[in-house]
Amino acid sequence: MKFHAYISKIRSFLSYKVFTALIYCLLALVLLLILYQNMKPETYDMEKFQVADKTIRSPKTIEDEMKTAEEREKAAEAVDKVYVFKKEMAQNRVSLLTSIFDFVSETNHESTQDGKEEDKKDKSKEVAIQDRLKVLKSKLTGNVSEDITDAISDSILISLLQANESDLETTKNVVIQHVESAMTEKIRDDGLNDAKKLVQKQIRSAGLPEPLEKAGEELGQYAIVPNDLYDPDLTEERKNQAMAEVEPVKILQGQIVVQEGHLIDRDTYRQLELLGLLKSNPTIKPLIGLVLFVALVIGVIYIYFSKVDLPEDKKQNYLLLSSFIFISSLVVMKIVGLIDVELNDIAFIFPAAMAPMLIKILMNERFALIMAILLAVCGSILFHDGIAGTINVEVAVYILFSGLAGVLFLSGHNERNHILRAGIFVSLINLLLILFLMLGGNGQYAPTEYLYYALYAVVSGLLSAVFTIGLIPFFEAGFGILSTMRLIELSSPNHPLLKKLLTETPGTYHHSVMVANLAESACEAIGANGLLARVGCYYHDIGKTKRPPFFIENQLNIENPHDQLPPETSRDIILAHTTDGAEELRKHKLPKEIVDIAEQHHGTSLLKFFYYKAKKENEKVTENEFRYPGPKPQTKEIAIISMADSVEAAVRSKTNPTPEEIRTLVHQIAQDKLLDGQFNECDLTLKEIEKVKKVFCETLNGIFHSRIEYPDIKQQKVIDGGTPN
Template identity: 55%
Template sequence: MEKLQRSMTSILNLLNIRLFRILLFLILGLVMFLSMYSNVKPEKLNLTLFSIANQTIRSPITVEDKANTARKKQEAIDQVQDVYTVKKEYTQNQVDLITSIFDSVTEVNSEMEKEFSESEDANSEVAENQNTSEIVDEKLSRVKGKLTSGVTDEVSNQTFTAMIQAHPDDLAIAQDLTVTAVNNVMSNRIPADGVENAKKRVEEELKYTSLDAGVKKAIIELGRFAVIQNEFYDPKATEDLRQQASDGVETVKILEGQIIVEEGQLISRELYQKLELAGLLDNENSVRPFVGLAMLIFIIICSLFFIFDEMGRTENRQKQLLIFSIIFITALLIMKLLSLFTEFEYSEIGYVFPAAMGPMLIKILINERLAIFQAVILGISGSILFNQGITGTLNVIVAIYIIASGLAGILYLRQQNQRAKILQAGLFVSMVNLFVIIALVLLRNSQYSGIEYGINLLIAFLSGITSAVLTIGLLPFFEAGFGVLSTMKLIELSNPNHPLLRKILTEAPGTYHHSVMVANLAESACEAIGANGLLARVGCYYHDIGKTKRPQFFIENQINIENPHDKLPPLTSKNIIIAHATDGAEMLRKNRMPKEIVDIAEQHHGTTLLKFFYHKAKQDGNEPKESDYRYPGPRAQTKEIAIIGIADSVEAAVRSMSNPTHEQIEALVKNIISDRLQDGQLNDCDITLKELDTVGESFCETLKGIFHSRIEYPEMTKQKVKQA
């Protein structure tokens, strides 16, 4: 195992170089491309026109059949008849025309009668004789003068004369009959070839009236004159209707997965064209699927690059990148192996894939964000690898199944950080798998037999269990090989039954209590600034393990005994106190504790000065070097260690105070943080001043909660004074 760890360390050192990181991304992309190459490679068939197909051929893509679409559109256009519209206003126009003719006659008669009544010969016999010839001519002339040439040219003089000579009552009846007849006939469609029939209908309506023969003949002529064509060809409406018919034709498509030719079928000219459209006969477009696959992989790799580029410290980032890559490649190879069984025409083989394995491992070993990302890219890869033997197609159903399965495992482990919960997560994933498969079957309205339902549900259940088993089996290799301190490992280390924690509890109970108090302070502060609170808590449990070598030399363990430092020289006391950091780190290393826990024990005091013994040495008349009374370090390298170091000092200082008030606690916390800053103890970690303010506020809140029962308020003090 040590040899494996050294190999991993060497690889991680190489990944610190940008060139090797880029090379790893290229390898990851190349593995993806090679694994999916055969699934996107277009199938080329050696078929000729009028040959017999030796296999059933399906379309690998969805493509428009433009020739058939154009033919169907033309058929729809040809079925559209010309559009003719009726000019309804023509009816009123012709009625108005007839009315105006009768009105003109009536007006002229009225004018002439008025003029005649005013003349000198009004009562003479000569005037009466003139009324039958000259006056009629005069009236005819005046009536024509009131009308347009279009009317006067078409209507005969006999018609006008008959109207002029008609009795006013007969003229009114003739007008009503003519207007009614024209309106009735013109209300119907009158195409160009139906005008004569319409004129005959008017004539039929007027010929059986009881009017004088001359007047009857006149109104028949007027009726025939008034009836005209009112239905005309409308090119715009016709074109619009043809366009609607064309647009209403659905595009003819050859669908992805659609059977183009059945086995043993003759390749007709139409089928040959369909094969050509589907790209099964054309080698010119064979590079397109590979370009598309390369572009998709490029997007995935770029996304992965930016995600890791935004992550934390270099060492952890490279380790996490390598873990992510190994897990993803492993999952991809399992998927590729299973996809080979699609040749046995079992389309649901993708349900066997342990889809939750990769995301659960990433969730435990790295973080939730990358776990979700892996679930998504595994789903995308699965949609290509499990394409049911149809090259270039995407199996969206399997993609949904893989993503849902992966997310289910991540969600279950979100708050479940114990190793024993992985198997429960597998059962939960199995239940989700069953639910998803049933939902997809109902969604597609698929018709499965009882046996097919049972097989699909069984393999979906096994997929979840297999995911959990593989996760449990692979997790120790990653933890040991990469030295990964996972959340589950931290939970296990926090168990009070751990041998080292029991050692502290039995040999140095005061130190154990102090460690728990520091853990409470550090965890809250770390979570307040977004650092790893669980790591801080567990690290605090072990940070003073070195004190178990000489527990009585530390004040928290000196219960009812004298302080041995009172009889020792300052330099000796200093050596004993300082040794607990190095001794603790050494003990943790011997017990194969994670590096992060060892670093906390070794660095939590940094290079701080043991002020008490330094000043004691000065008081003894010596001239000690300040460097001789400092911890060997190194200084805190992470936010968590820096916060633990401050919390350690704060807890010890507050515990030594008698009945601390809120103000005293706040002042003490600020002084300790300020002292650490001025002493340069925080220079090697990336904690900011703003974060330090947040840490100080968190310490104060936690300490107020711990020591509130010991705080005496002014009112309580006054009552005690009075009682005394």
């Protein structure tokens, strides 16, 4: 029993959705099992301060967040404090000193005007100076932006009040000059005392009178303040910028974490722990990542099949087929990856084009391209250069382009000899890819390595072709797939059934070829499978070989045997040719699609001639007794073959039919079948029926075109002036 027969049994117990979900679940589970070992990082039983017994490399690139934080902290600490030089502060301090001296002059001037009154009152000088001091301090407190009375002693202010106008002006100029000069330089908090001492020294050397010299020194020191000020916000901004400029510290994929024979210190142990390489602290991240990857792969396959316009059973069959080919290819990858050879990159010998070519032949080109992409991605994981969890981009590119080449070079040529030719082209593409990867990577290779890599490339392409040719029959038989190659083989006149049809029923054979021409052209016009229609037509009347003389196309120079039979007997003979044909085809193990064509090409049509003949003899006869057993056509191809069969027979019965007669016959036959409900169970549209009718008319007009009638030879001689013999 065929594999698809077992699947049909299982499917009969489950609904379509449940069975499909089961297939996806099994596919996902198998993918996880195959890929997990290549994604799971190897773990080691190691302790701190132990001597490593092997060299351990990082299986992935990962950021060392602790080291990164330490480096950023160092970068922030290395940033100096940011100071902002306030140039305007020099003028502010000069203005402050000017205001102080001006208030002193103003106070003295007011006291001079009030001096006569004071003398009249016989007030003492000391009382007068205290009054002026009080007035000056009130002015300084009320009119100056900062209260200097707390910083400047009363004795200094009294010295200023007691000075004459000339000395006061001189003191003012000296103090302002040296303060302004000092404030043009940057002064920070830590250099403030030095700046004040310098101003004090400069004022002291100016030669001011004794009382005013001390006052000038104190005022000068008071005026000196920091003008290069610390900016905490800008400093913080610079630190943040320095931290941001620090690149993350990463443990790179393939980097040696610990060398064999070296001590595992705390930092090394922490890195091993971070990478999940310790058995005491395993990580589940690779498993989570693999689950997401498998979900993505299953999602791609699901989306494709959800959009394919096929019957449910055929869609499930294709899903099973593609899953089996996919898993088989991954198993081959796994086996190749386990081969332990000294030569590098044994992965390049993998027959990458095999699965896409099989899918192209057995299903279609679109999914073959998708399969090439999926295999490339999975191959990048399975061929991981000995480091679990890594991605081999070179192998992915190689598998992808090799698979695409197999699909493209095989396109439109699915015969066995063309598969081998496609394999040779794939080998050439593989060679170019190998050279690109070797030369583009700037690697150093020995001449023997070039030779081995070239051998891998050629063997990969040839193995793809050989495996494809060898596996196609198993997939066709096991999954009941009718491929283009199989159809081409069935169309050969050397097939035993076609030989039998030709020798025993030559009229039927000719009729079948004519119907095949009509059906193929019509199917191609509406996008149906023209090759299936042609091959199906070759076998659709194979049941007539059981009783050849009872079918009109085989009645050459013999009396019609139906004239001697009752209509019921004739009916049974004619109606039986569909079931007899289906039985014969099943006996010779022809594909189900061909059997369906033989069984359904008449649908449940009425055998009108014998029905009306029987009706004349017995009024109680019903139409159902004279209808074909069916079923009605289930596909577009069978519906078109049904029309083509009737049209060809009807037009052949006419003598030199005109285009108008052909058009009328085609329209009438199509209309009768449509009204009789023969197309109710297939998805043939009215628009497509119109296209089919048009193609039928064009093809038949080409076959039954008008011919020139040449005159008789004797008559031609008379016309040319000769005499007949």
